Every structure is written in C-alpha cells, then in structure tokens.
C-alpha cells in the first residue's frame with residue numbers, strides 16, 4: 001500500500017484570550033487511513049478539526065491539502081476541495097424522511113436524485129427510507145447524517161463523535177457500516193471519539209490531544225498504552241506516577 005500524505009499541518013497555533021487551544025501542532029495524515037482523535041474535554045480536538053475545515057483560522061502555521069495551501073480558506077471552498085464533515089448532533093431536517101433528506105443533499109451537490117436509493121442501501125438504511133428523520137433511533141440518525149456528508153463524494157471525512165448517544169449494543173454495528181462504506185470509497189477519515197473500544201477497533205492511527213498539543217500519535221495499541229495517555233486522557237492513574245508532572249502544566 002502506498003502511503004501518500006493527504007493533509008499536512010505544520011506548527012498550528014490557536015489562542016482564545018489566555019487559552020491556548022492549539023500549540024504548535026504538526027501532523028501528517030496519510031491518504032485512505034482512519035485517524036482516531038482522543039482527548040479530554042477542552043483538549044483541542046474540535047479546534048484542530050475546525051482549523052482543517054476552515055471554521056477557524058490558525059494564528060500561526062499552515063495546512064496543506066493535496067499539496068495546496070488551504071490555511072484560512074473559507075469552509076465552503078475547503079468542502080468543495082473534498083473535505084467533508086459531520087457533527088456530533090446530526091444536522092438533519094427532522095420533519096422530512098430519510099430519503100427526502102438525502103434528496104436535498106443530492107440537490108445541493110448537483111447529483112442525480114436517483115442516487116438516493118443506492119446511498120440508502122450502502123448505509124443499510126433502505127428500511128428507513130420513508131421514515132421521518134426525527135423519529136429515527138440515534139444510531140440510524142447518525143448513519144443518515146454521515147450518508148449526507150458522503151453525497152459530495154469527499155476525499156476526507158471528519159466525524160465528530162460518530163457513536164455518541166448511540167446505544168452501546170449498536171455502536172459497533174454503526175461503525176462497521178460507516179467503515180465499510182468509507183473504505184470501499186477510499187475516503188480518508190478523522191474521527192473524534194471518547195469511547196476507547198471504538199478508537200482501538202477502528203483507527204489505523206490515534207492522535208492523542210492534551211492541553212492543545214498532540215501528546216502521542218501512532219498505532220492504537222501504542223498510544224492507548226502510553227503511560228501519559230493513560231494517566232491524563234484515559235484517566236487511569238498508574239501506581240508509579242506519584243511524582244509525574246502533567247505535560248504543559
């Protein structure tokens with residue numbers, strides 16, 4: 001498998017008053033990989049995602065996508081270039097059916113409305129085609145929301161807590177379906193997730209955020225077994241860490 005760098009972030013810095021939400025973040029994202037972003041609340045995951053998607057402009061640093069500098073570009077330009085996003089709370093028209101939601105997204109993407117059936121089938125949503133989105137179980141709503149993001153055939157998909165609010169016995173089914181679709185389409189994924197079982201199972205690489213910086217990055221087992229990650233992010237103090245200092249504290 002070739003490992004082509006798709007996104008390259010160099011020296012990203014973002015400050016809100018006294019709060020440093022991103023401190024000197026440099027990371028490369030390889031094409032067609034799945035990166036799990038972990039970190040406690042306020043660690044800087046959303047800030048990083050917002051900078052990649054143009055919702056926030058970094059104070060310093062650059063972001064390159066397929067060799068083009070996209071730093072500070074407008075979100076709609078970045079979306080058009082192939083970076084799509086879904087949110088923690090699905091952005092659906094709750095009074096419309098699943099199919100109608102997809103047809104609206106297809107219309108915006110200037111894609112044939114007849115693709116709705118194919119996309120519903122890909123995401124296992126055929127049985128819900130005529131159900132009103134507001135009445136769908138959370139796992140199905142999440143899948144529908146992600147299917148809307150896939151309408152534009154993005155190269156990169158950013159997912160914000162794809163399993164939050166989903167019943168624990170449905171989480172793996174939701175993620176299995178998402179991963180099947182995105183791997184078949186060759187999409188590169190970054191997903192923010194608090195459930196470490198999901199992170200371990202579905203990530204090729206984990207980026208662990210702490211206090212605005214990347215504390216560790218690498219293979220899931222390496223990062224999730226890293227002593228600092230366990231202590232400061234997963235919240236499992238180690239018996240021998242009584243004298244350890246918090247990074248950046």
Ligand SMILES: Nc1ncnc2c1ncn2[C@@H]1O[C@H](COP(=O)(O)OP(=O)(O)OP(=O)(O)O)[C@@H](O)[C@H]1O
Pocket residue numbers: 016019020021039040041042043044045046047048209
């Ligand atoms: N628009 C903003 N104005 C002021 N402070 C902000 C803003 N956005 C983020 N912050 C601060 O920046 C820090 C990083 O926040 P961020 O939302 O990136 O963290 P996060 O890791 O995504 O957390 P969560 O898991 O809660 O979503 C926090 O201290 C947050 O309060």
